[in-house]
Amino acid sequence: MNIFEENINKITALILKNQKFLKLKNLNEFKGIVVESPPEQFNYDLSCNAGLVLGKMNKIDPKELADKIKHLILKNLKDFQDIEVAGPGFLNLKLSKQSLISNIDKILKNKKTYGKKNSNKNYNIEFVSANPTGPMHVGHCRGAIYGDVLANLLKFNGNKVTKEYYINDYGNQINNFAKSVFLRIREIKYNEKFILEADLYPGEYIIEIGKKIIDSNKKEKFNDFAQSLELLKKESLKHSMNLIKLDLKELGIEHDNFFSERKLIENKLVDKAINYLKKNNYVQEGYLQPPKGEADKTWKKIKRLIFKSTLFGDDTDRALQKNDGSWTYFANDVGYHMDKVNRNYEYLINVLGADHTGYTKRITAAVNALSENKVKLNCKVCQLVKLYKNGKPFKMSKRAGDFISAQDLLNEVNKDSIRFMMLNRSNDVELDFDFDKVLEKSKDNPVFYVQYSFARISSLFKTLNKDLDDQIRLDPKTFTLNDNEIKILRKVFEWPKIIETASTKYEPHKIPYYLYELATLFHSYWSRGNDDQSFKFIKDGKIKKIETLAIIVLIATVIQRGMSILGVSLPNKM
RNA sequence: GCGCCCUUAGCUCAGUUGGAUAGAGCAUCGGUUUUCUAAACCGAGGGUCGUAGGUUCGAAUCCUUCAGGGCGCGCCA
Structure with missing residues (x-):
C-alpha cells in the first residue's frame, strides 16, 4: 500500500469523471500530476498539484481550477476532512479520522510487506568481482555492500535476483x-x-x-x-x-553464482559471442588510433578485430584482439555478458569501482549489441572511500603490497556500522569513512542512533509486558493524535515511496537517510515526557493511549523492514 | 585533448525524476535528567544552491558557456 498512489488514483478518477464540469479538454494523460508530502509548515497530510498541471494544459487559472477540484473532492471522497488551496494552486489535503485509522490498520495487518513495491522481474547483479589474487581491500567493501543491499531491496519487492561474482582467473x-x-x-x-x-x-x-x-x-x-x-x-x-x-x-554477503573467466574461455563462449557480433556486422578487421593523453610505448599498429561500439554510443571502437591475436579482457567480458543475456535476465546491473568509469560505455554497448537492445545493462559506479581516523586522513601506504584490507577494517569496526556507513552516501559521491566516528555511541553515529531508537522501543514493550505483534484496536470515537504522532505518521506513510525510488533508481542510500529521520522523530516523541509528565507513555505500568502503541509499532515495523534490507542488526537492548 | 562523477550553511552531505519560505548532522552559543534507556531532547545564529546565460507561471533540479575538484582514458586485467 502506498498512500500517495492510492490517492492520486482516486483524485484523477474523480477529475476524469467530472471533466465537463471542470471544463477540461486535455485529459489524455495525467502525466506530471502527483500526490506527495507538503512542506511541514503547512501541516497537511498530502498535497496535489493537479490544479497547476491541468490549469496549464487547459489554460485555466490554476487557483480557480484547484478550488473547484477541492469542492469536488470534499463532496465525493470521504477520505478527507479538510482541504486548502495554497500557493500558486496546490491542493493541501488532511485525511479524515476514518481514513487515518484504516491506513494504520492496513500497515499493522501487513507488517512484513509494508513498503513493498510489487515487481517480479529477473535481475542479475554482478558485484565485488575483486581479482582473485588476494584478500579484499577496503575499496571493495563499498561496492560489495551497495550490491548486496540493492539485491535485498529488489528481492523485498518480489523480484528474482542472482548475485554474481566474476572471477578473473585467467591470463x-x-x-x-x-x-x-x-x-x-x-x-x-x-x-x-x-x-x-x-x-x-x-x-x-x-x-x-x-x-x-x-x-x-x-x-x-x-x-x-x-x-x-x-x-x-x-x-x-x-x-x-x-x-x-x-x-x-x-560483511554479511553471500553470492549465488561465481562465474569463472577460465571456464568461459574453455567453453568457447567468447568465440560464440564474437561470431554473433560478426554475423550482425558489429565487428570489423581494422586499425585503431593510438590512445590520446600519455604516449604509450607498447602501442602497435596492427590489423585486428574491433568491436564497433560507437554504433551503440561509445566514444571509440574497441579492440577485441591483442597483438598476439588472443582475446582482450574486454572480448572475454563480451563473452561473459553474452552468457548473461542467454540466461534470460531482464535487467543486468554491474557494480563497479571508480577506477572502472571508463569501462562502462563499452560494456553497455556490448550488451545492447548482444541483445538487440532488449536487455538493459546498468553500470553503477561507486566512488572512492576516503579513510579517516580522528578526523585526519588515514593514508594508505604506498609501500608495495601494503594496503588496508577489509579484514583491517573488520578488526576495528563491526559489520553493522560498516554496512550502514558505506550506504550513508549516494554512490556517486566520495565517501568519508571515519574509523572513530562509527565506533561512537552517540547521535553523531547514525547506525547507533537508529539502533538505539529500536532498543528504546523494545524496552518500552518489555515494561508493558507486551509484544510488537500484539493486536491493536483503534476506536474511531476516541481516536486522537498529538503533534508528534501526526508527524511520525506522515513519515511512516512515506516509507513505500522511499522503497520505490531507492529500487527504481538503484539508490539504496535513501534508506539510511530516511531511517535516521524517523529515529529523530521517535527520540523527540519519547523525550517529550522528560519535559512534561503528561507526555509520558506509561502510567501505573499501562499504556495511556492506544494510539501511542500503534504509532510506536509503526515506527518499529519500518525500522525493522529498513534495517533488514540494509542487513544491519537491531539489538533489543543496548 | 576526451569521457564519467562532483560543486548546496564554517565542515560533511540530503534535496522525493520542474513546485510553495532550500533541509539534516557536525561545529558554535544557550537550556533540559529524583527517567517509559539523558547513549537522549529543546532552542538560537548560519545560504547569491560554483559562474554566466537560456527554457517558463515557477529552476538547486532541464539545456548551453566557463571555472574548480575527483576518477579514468592500452592492443593491462
Whole structure:
C-alpha cells in the first residue's frame, strides 16, 4: 500500500469523471500530476498539484481550477476532512479520522510487506568481482555492500535476483600470482630469497597461501615453475577465493553464482559471442588510433578485430584482439555478458569501482549489441572511500603490497556500522569513512542512533509486558493524535515511496537517510515526557493511549523492514 | 585533448525524476535528567544552491558557456 498512489488514483478518477464540469479538454494523460508530502509548515497530510498541471494544459487559472477540484473532492471522497488551496494552486489535503485509522490498520495487518513495491522481474547483479589474487581491500567493501543491499531491496519487492561474482582467473595476472606463490614456497622450503619483481605480488598473505599449499602437497618438490604451474594456479586460486569469501561472509554477503573467466574461455563462449557480433556486422578487421593523453610505448599498429561500439554510443571502437591475436579482457567480458543475456535476465546491473568509469560505455554497448537492445545493462559506479581516523586522513601506504584490507577494517569496526556507513552516501559521491566516528555511541553515529531508537522501543514493550505483534484496536470515537504522532505518521506513510525510488533508481542510500529521520522523530516523541509528565507513555505500568502503541509499532515495523534490507542488526537492548 | 562523477550553511552531505519560505548532522552559543534507556531532547545564529546565460507561471533540479575538484582514458586485467 502506498498512500500517495492510492490517492492520486482516486483524485484523477474523480477529475476524469467530472471533466465537463471542470471544463477540461486535455485529459489524455495525467502525466506530471502527483500526490506527495507538503512542506511541514503547512501541516497537511498530502498535497496535489493537479490544479497547476491541468490549469496549464487547459489554460485555466490554476487557483480557480484547484478550488473547484477541492469542492469536488470534499463532496465525493470521504477520505478527507479538510482541504486548502495554497500557493500558486496546490491542493493541501488532511485525511479524515476514518481514513487515518484504516491506513494504520492496513500497515499493522501487513507488517512484513509494508513498503513493498510489487515487481517480479529477473535481475542479475554482478558485484565485488575483486581479482582473485588476494584478500579484499577496503575499496571493495563499498561496492560489495551497495550490491548486496540493492539485491535485498529488489528481492523485498518480489523480484528474482542472482548475485554474481566474476572471477578473473585467467591470463597473465594469474600466472604472476602463481609465480609469486612459487617464489614464496621456494623461500620457505629452500631458503631462497624472495626478490620482488614488477608484476609480482608482495603481500604477506602470499606466504600464508604458500604454507598451505606446501602442507597439502607434501610430495611436491616445487623445483620447476613450469611443471608446477597448473597445480599452483589451481591451489592459489582456491585459497585466495577462500580469503575473499571469508571477507564477504564477515560483511554479511553471500553470492549465488561465481562465474569463472577460465571456464568461459574453455567453453568457447567468447568465440560464440564474437561470431554473433560478426554475423550482425558489429565487428570489423581494422586499425585503431593510438590512445590520446600519455604516449604509450607498447602501442602497435596492427590489423585486428574491433568491436564497433560507437554504433551503440561509445566514444571509440574497441579492440577485441591483442597483438598476439588472443582475446582482450574486454572480448572475454563480451563473452561473459553474452552468457548473461542467454540466461534470460531482464535487467543486468554491474557494480563497479571508480577506477572502472571508463569501462562502462563499452560494456553497455556490448550488451545492447548482444541483445538487440532488449536487455538493459546498468553500470553503477561507486566512488572512492576516503579513510579517516580522528578526523585526519588515514593514508594508505604506498609501500608495495601494503594496503588496508577489509579484514583491517573488520578488526576495528563491526559489520553493522560498516554496512550502514558505506550506504550513508549516494554512490556517486566520495565517501568519508571515519574509523572513530562509527565506533561512537552517540547521535553523531547514525547506525547507533537508529539502533538505539529500536532498543528504546523494545524496552518500552518489555515494561508493558507486551509484544510488537500484539493486536491493536483503534476506536474511531476516541481516536486522537498529538503533534508528534501526526508527524511520525506522515513519515511512516512515506516509507513505500522511499522503497520505490531507492529500487527504481538503484539508490539504496535513501534508506539510511530516511531511517535516521524517523529515529529523530521517535527520540523527540519519547523525550517529550522528560519535559512534561503528561507526555509520558506509561502510567501505573499501562499504556495511556492506544494510539501511542500503534504509532510506536509503526515506527518499529519500518525500522525493522529498513534495517533488514540494509542487513544491519537491531539489538533489543543496548 | 576526451569521457564519467562532483560543486548546496564554517565542515560533511540530503534535496522525493520542474513546485510553495532550500533541509539534516557536525561545529558554535544557550537550556533540559529524583527517567517509559539523558547513549537522549529543546532552542538560537548560519545560504547569491560554483559562474554566466537560456527554457517558463515557477529552476538547486532541464539545456548551453566557463571555472574548480575527483576518477579514468592500452592492443593491462
